[in-house]
Structure formats: C-alpha cells, structure tokens
Amino acid sequence: MRPEASLGQTRRDLGDVAPNDNGGGCRQMARIVFTANVQRHVACPEAIASGRTVREVLDNAFADNPQARGYVLDDQAALRKHMSVFVDGRRIRDRVKLSDPVTETSTIHVFQALSGG
Amino acid sequence: MTDTLLVSTRKGLFRVVRKSGAWEIAGADFLGDNVSLTLTDPRDGRHYAALDHGHFGVKLHRSTASDWEEIAAPVYPPKPEGYEENDTWGRPLNWSTARIWALAAGGPDEPGVIWCGTLPGGLFRSTDHGASWEMVRALWDHPKRKQWGGGGADLPGLHSICVDPRNSRRVWVAVSTGGIWLTEDSGASWSLQGEGLRAEYMPPEQAHDPVAQDVHCLAQCPAAPQRMWVQHHNGIFVSSDEGRTFSEIKDVEPSVFGFPVVVHPRDPDTAWFIPEIKDEKRIPRDGKLVVTRTRDGGKSFEVLSRGLPQSHAYDIVYRHALALDDTGDRLAFGSTTGGLWVSENQGDSWTCTTHTLPPIHAVRFA
Numbered sequence: 174m175r176p177e178a179s180l181g182q183t184r185r186d187l188g189d190v191a192p193n194d195n196g197g198g199c200r201q202m203a204r205i206v207f208t209a210n211v212q213r214h215v216a217c218p219e220a221i222a223s224g225r226t227v228r229e230v231l232d233n234a235f236a237d238n239p240q241a242r243g244y245v246l247d248d249q250a251a252l253r254k255h256m257s258v259f260v261d262g263r264r265i266r267d268r269v270k271l272s273d274p275v276t277e278t279s280t281i282h283v284f285q286a287l288s289g290g
Numbered sequence: 291m292t293d294t295l296l297v298s299t300r301k302g303l304f305r306v307v308r309k310s311g312a313w314e315i316a317g318a319d320f321l322g323d324n325v326s327l328t329l330t331d332p333r334d335g336r337h338y339a340a341l342d343h344g345h346f347g348v349k350l351h352r353s354t355a356s357d358w359e360e361i362a363a364p365v366y367p368p369k370p371e372g373y374e375e376n377d378t379w380g381r382p383l384n385w386s387t388a389r390i391w392a393l394a395a396g397g398p399d400e401p402g403v404i405w406c407g408t409l410p411g412g413l414f415r416s417t418d419h420g421a422s423w424e425m426v427r428a429l430w431d432h433p434k435r436k437q438w439g440g441g442g443a444d445l446p447g448l449h450s451i452c453v454d455p456r457n458s459r460r461v462w463v464a465v466s467t468g469g470i471w472l473t474e475d476s477g478a479s480w481s482l483q484g485e486g487l488r489a490e491y492m493p494p495e496q497a498h499d500p501v502a503q504d505v506h507c508l509a510q511c512p513a514a515p516q517r518m519w520v521q522h523h524n525g526i527f528v529s530s531d532e533g534r535t536f537s538e539i540k541d542v543e544p545s546v547f548g549f550p551v552v553v554h555p556r557d558p559d560t561a562w563f564i565p566e567i568k569d570e571k572r573i574p575r576d577g578k579l580v581v582t583r584t585r586d587g588g589k590s591f592e593v594l595s596r597g598l599p600q601s602h603a604y605d606i607v608y609r610h611a612l613a614l615d616d617t618g619d620r621l622a623f624g625s626t627t628g629g630l631w632v633s634e635n636q637g638d639s640w641t642c643t644t645h646t647l648p649p650i651h652a653v654r655f656a
Contacts, residue, residue, distance in 0.1 A: 214346060215360075240360065244346040248366040248386035255345045285345040 203230045203279040207241075210285060217241045217283075227258055228271035230281060245283055257284045291617050294656035295632075296337065297624055298325040298610075301648035303339055305656075306630065313622075313632050313643045319358060320351075327610055327652045329393035331419075333401055337656065338420060340390035348387045348408075352420055363387060364406050364414035364423040378439035378446075383410060389443075394451035397458025405461065407448030411438050413463060415477055426477040429463075434482060437501045438468030441523065449609055450508035454515055462533055464508035464520075469500045470533050486536035490524045491569075507609040508533075509553045509561065517558030517587075521551040521609070523569060528561075528588045539588040544575040550612035550623070557618065559587040562637055564607040564623060572606055579603040581623075581637050597640035598631060605629055610652035624650030 203224065207217035217238065224230035228250075235242035247253050252268040259265070259282040265273040275281065293308040302321040306313050320341060326348075329338040337353035351358040366385040369375075377383045388409040396403025406414040406423065413426040429435065438446035447466050454460035459476045462483070470484040487503040489496070496502050504523035510532075511517040520527040520536060525546045527536040540546065545565040554560035563582045566572045574580065578601070581594040599605075605625030612623040622632045628647040631640040 211346060214343065214349070243349075243363065243365070244343070247347065247384065249369055249384065251384075251386075253345060253347055 202277055203275045203281055205230065205234050205281045205283065207245075207283045208285055211241070211244050211283075215241050215244055217244070224275055226271060227260060227265055227267075227273045227275055227281065230275050230279075231271065253285075255286045257286070258282070259284065291620065292615055292655045295613070295622050295630075296328040296330065296339075296652075296654045296656050297630060297647065297650055298328055298339070298652035298654075299624075299628075299648040299650050300324050303328065304647060306643060313630075313641070315644060325651065327390055327393055328654050328656075329395065329404070330654060330656045331395045331404070333395060333398055334419075336419065338393055338404070340393065342389060348390055350390065350406075350420060361420045362422050364390070364408055364412065364425070366412055367425055367427075375436065377410070377444065379444065383445075385410075385412075387412070388445055389447065391447045391449045392451045392463070394453060397453055397455070400458050403458070405451045405453070405463075407451055407463060409443060409447040410445035411435065411448055411465060411468065413448050413451075413477070426473075428478055429471065429473075429480045432480055434501050435468070438465055441467050441504050450505065452508060452510040452518075454510075455512050456515060462508065462510065462518075464505040466506060467502065467504040467523075469503040470505060470508060470520075472533065483533040484520075484536060485534060486529075486538070487520065487522060487527055488525065488538055489522075506549045507551045509551045511553045511555070511558035513556040514558035517553065519551045519553050519561045521548050521563055523547075526551075526563060526588065537588075542582060542591050543593060544578075544580065544582075547572075548607070549609040550607055552612055552614040552621070554614070554618040555616055557585075560585045560618075560636075561588075562612065562614070562621060563591075564612055566606060573604045577602045577604065579605050579625075579629075581621075581640075583637050594637045594640075596638065597633075597642065599629075599642075608651055610654075611650050613653045613655050615655045620655070622653050622655070624653045626650065 205220045220234045222230045222233035295306040297304040303319045303325040305317045307316040324342045326342050327340045339351045341349045350363045352361045369385045375383045392407030394405045402419050404416040414423040416423045450464035452462040460474045462472050464470045471480045472483050473480050482500045484500040489502050492502050507521045509519045516532045518529040518533045526539040529536045547568045548565045552562050567575050579598045582591045584591045605627050607623050624630045626649045629645040630643040633640045
C-alpha cells in the first residue's frame, strides 16, 4: 500500500522555493501528489508546500489552487468521505483536523477510492 | 414554448430537442458524471447544472456561449467550535453540502439572484448569477430547523423553492422532512406554513405538526399564486391561501403516493401527478405507468396512460423529473429506469423518446 516515492530524487531544492516561510523555525516543505482521477475535473499538479501538519501543508497548497480545495476537503475543511491522504505511505488518522505531522522530507499522496455503479 | 429539454441523469446531462415534430437526443454534457439538477434562468437564458462527484463533492456549473464553466458551489459556514448537532439518526450532522436539490431564479426585478436548496437542509442565495453564495442563516438558525429530519435520504433536504410572482421578496421553500416555510423579506425571517398537512408516519399527537411534514414537492400556480399543490409522503394536498392551510385530497386512483407535482401556469385547478403504489412499495400499480390529472382543483382525477407502458413497468419518477412548459400544454417526465416521455397535449397522450438513458434525476424545459 506504500505509494511509490523516491523523495531524494524528486524533491526540488526547497531553499530556492520559499526561503522565508519558516517563521524562524525549522523549514517544513512537503511534496503533495494528487490522484490522477481528480485531474479530469480540476487541475491539481504536484506541489510543494510548507507546514508541520497535513492541515498546514494542504492549506498552503490550496492557497494557490482554491478550486481544488473543495474536491479534497468538505465545507468544514475535513477530508471528504472516501478520500484518503497518506503521509510517507501511512494513511493519516485525523481526517477532521488533519493534525497528522509532516516532516520537511515528507511526501503526501491524496487518493480516493473509486467506487459506484 | 421551448423545444429543448435538459435531462439530468446519473451518467450525464442530455439535451433532447424537438425536430420535425419528434423529440430526440441531440447531445450530452458531463458524460459519465452524476448530474442531479439543472436550472434555466428565464431572465437571461443561462443554464445551471448541479453535479455530484461523490468522492469529490457537489459542484455547480454555468453555461457559457459554447460550453460550461465551473462556478462556486454553496458552502456551509464553519460549524462553531464545540458545537455538536446530530441528525435524525443520532449521527453527527456535517455542515457540508451533500446534494444540490433545488435551484430557482429570483424575480424579474432582481437579476442575478439565484436560490439554491441543499441537503442537509441549507438554503443559499446568490446575487451574482452563482459566482458566490451566501447561506440564508435565518432559516438555518431557526430553532425548529433542528427538527427537520431525513426521510428517503438520510439527511433533510430542501427541494422546492417558489418565488412569489407578485413580490420577489416572498419565497416559499419545502423540506423533506421539515414542512413548508415562507419568507417575506428575501430570507431575513421565516415562518412555518402548512396547517392541515398530515403525516401518517408520525404518532397521532404529532401527525399535524407542520414541521413534521414530508413534503415531496411543492408547486405554485404562477397566474394564481394563492393556489399551491403538494405531493406529500402520504397524500395529495391543495391550498387556496398560498400555503397557510391545506386540504387533503383522498381516494385518488390508482394512489396518492408519488414524488412530483406540476400545476398549469394559468389554470390553478389543473395539476399533474405520477402515482406509485405507496411509500413501502414504490412501483406503479400493476406494472402500469400512468399520470394523473385533475382539472377541477382536486375534486376528480383522470388517469392518463395512452402511450405509456402498461405492462411490467417499474419506473419511479423523482420529484424534479416531471416538467411542464410555460404554455401548459407540453409535459415531459423521466424515470429511474431511463425512460423519457413527452406529451404535447396536456398528458392526453405520450410518446417515448427513449428508454435507455441512465437513471433520470431531473427533467426541465430549457
């Protein structure tokens, strides 16, 4: 179930992207990969964003792509039913507040179950 | 008179047009996607289409000159921190749009105003052709709103919106289940209507509680707005005082159960229904698909069947899947088993356009 991720090979040089977004603390930048299934409805290119939790990372990612936000999160900003988020291959536990921690080398996969008739 | 139908289905939006006297499928948009409802704004001709992507949520699209564009979908306000609210079944109620179940244009004096009803019961209003939406808080925050319940769907749903043709600030909405509500100030305040409605699924002491009523569909006569018709969960009701009080109409053959009702635009006594056996057996009686019509305010009903399948038909017609055009002559309806029928003579006879569409949620004249 572990999503393929070769972080060291695919990460960009984060120091060139957002050098001042760390508020003086340890810089947190994660890579976010969106399911291909959503691309038919709204463009969700792979992104990198800062944050110490899934919430922070996704908020930052969606700041540049607000239309995509509603495809992943519901009106209360919780993860939509049947959507899944993995951090470094592990399914997150907090689908409501998205408080699962993210490290500066994390890869976040946003997936969903395809079902229905 | 319009020669175009928009048919919302589980697998796309189909455009059905009249050519040389026959109706045929002319095209499809959003093919493969779940389209729940459309609105054609009579003030400017724009079309709106509500989509339910399931995993990806509910979306709204608006027509452009040659295509569609996604616009804002109604979004519920943040639930207050620490606030807990359960649905009818004791589960936490998520303040999030679960379905767009009603779309209505505002009055001719308020261009750009669109009303939108949703599950789990929120009503939204746009003043900019759907570019942005604001929840009508006065209704959502009304203490009795918490008494709304789920019925066929797990969540309560606001499915009917009637804008008073005499005064656009007056709007009626109907909820399944939650009764009929009226605002006279564009949504700033609301009052519960519907005395006389009866819910046989409730204990006797609550059977006539207006908020307990499972209104399946509310229709208002444009030329005589005091006349309203209700297809209710357990019956047919009619009002002659713009919804304040209703009378129950009983003993209608083949049954009084169903989902849609439409009323003639100029004759308040003429209305159409599509009956199913009963709530616990939602199929046409004896496998015969029929439409019922009254021309005398509900004193009597005709059973219309010419051109409709009269053997082994198990079509269900949802509340938004029966349409009447502005002439009052043309009707169209679509079924859960993908059948689409059109009548050019007020239902006297019907022609099947197709019986192979995906399950049909809504039919609207464009």
